[in-house]
Amino acid sequence: GIQVEQSPPDLILQEGANSTLRCNFSDSVNNLQWFHQNPWGQLINLFYIPSGTKQNGRLSATTVATERYSLLYISSSQTTDSGVYFCAVDNNDMRFGAGTRLTVKP
Amino acid sequence: DTGVSQDPRHKITKRGQNVTFRCDPISEHNRLYWYRQTLGQGPEFLTYFQNEAQLEKSRLLSDRFSAERPKGSFSTLEIQRTEQGDSAMYLCATETGAQGNTIYFGEGSWLTVV
Numbered sequence: 001g002i003q004v005e006q007s008p009p010d011l012i013l014q015e016g017a018n019s020t021l022r023c024n025f026s027d028s029v030n031n032l033q034w035f036h037q038n039p040w041g042q043l044i045n046l047f048y049i050p051s052g053t054k055q056n057g058r059l060s061a062t063t064v065a066t067e068r069y070s071l072l073y074i075s076s077s078q079t080t081d082s083g084v085y086f087c088a089v090d091n092n093d094m095r096f097g098a099g100t101r102l103t104v105k106p
Numbered sequence: 107d108t109g110v111s112q113d114p115r116h117k118i119t120k121r122g123q124n125v126t127f128r129c130d131p132i133s134e135h136n137r138l139y140w141y142r143q144t145l146g147q148g149p150e151f152l153t154y155f156q157n158e159a160q161l162e163k164s165r166l167l168s169d170r171f172s173a174e175r176p177k178g179s180f181s182t183l184e185i186q187r188t189e190q191g192d193s194a195m196y197l198c199a200t201e202t203g204a205q206g207n208t209i210y211f212g213e214g215s216w217l218t219v220v
Contacts, residue, residue: 004148033209041195043211044108086148093162094139094209096148104121 002027004088006097013077015043021072025085031090032063034072038083077104085094112198112212119188119219127183127215129198138181140173141197149197188219
């Protein structure tokens with residue numbers, strides 16, 4: 001089955017810093033989504049982005065489907081950005097990577 | 107609140123007992139997914155429904171796991187003869203199934219088998 005790898009596994013930032021999270025996948029996909037899981041376990045969809053670039057406030061994402069990777073950019077990070085960021089890809093079922101655990105310190 | 111409800115939120119059970127989790131989707135969502143998540147890992151796909159039809163169940167972890175969606179609305183996930191290794195969070199997610207659609211997750215049901 002398709003493999004999804006995320007890097008880095010852990011990231012610690014000072015508030016206000018920028019960061020880039022990466023997702024590599026092993027095969028072509030119909031669907032790629034980024035999620036944020038808060039410390040209480042709730043998963044929230046951030047982007048549906050099988051290709052191209054999207055922006056939503058301080059967050060933006062880019063997927064280069066031909067090279068099988070996606071990037072999530074967080075600018076001017078805030079403590080509320082802390083949590084785990086997951087990339088998930090979908091051909092017939094949605095497969096998640098192991099996530100990047102982000103800690104933003106005040 | 108995403109609109110996807112799961113019940114119970116927490117369940118502690120003794121090994122060997124059966125447990126059932128319920129998921130109530132957003133009303134117009136035809137597709138419903140069940141995932142399992144253990145500490146430090148991403149969600150692991152278990153099964154999914156298109157309306158009342160279960161389209162994929164080969165990834166259910168063992169024959170002790172079963173899921174139903176009898177009327178194409180709410181769904182249940184049952185684990186029979188629970189084992190300590192079943193301790194995890196069980197997540198439900200729903201979507202309309204249209205291309206480009208956002209998937210919405212419930213808050214999850216935490217299971218602890220003692």
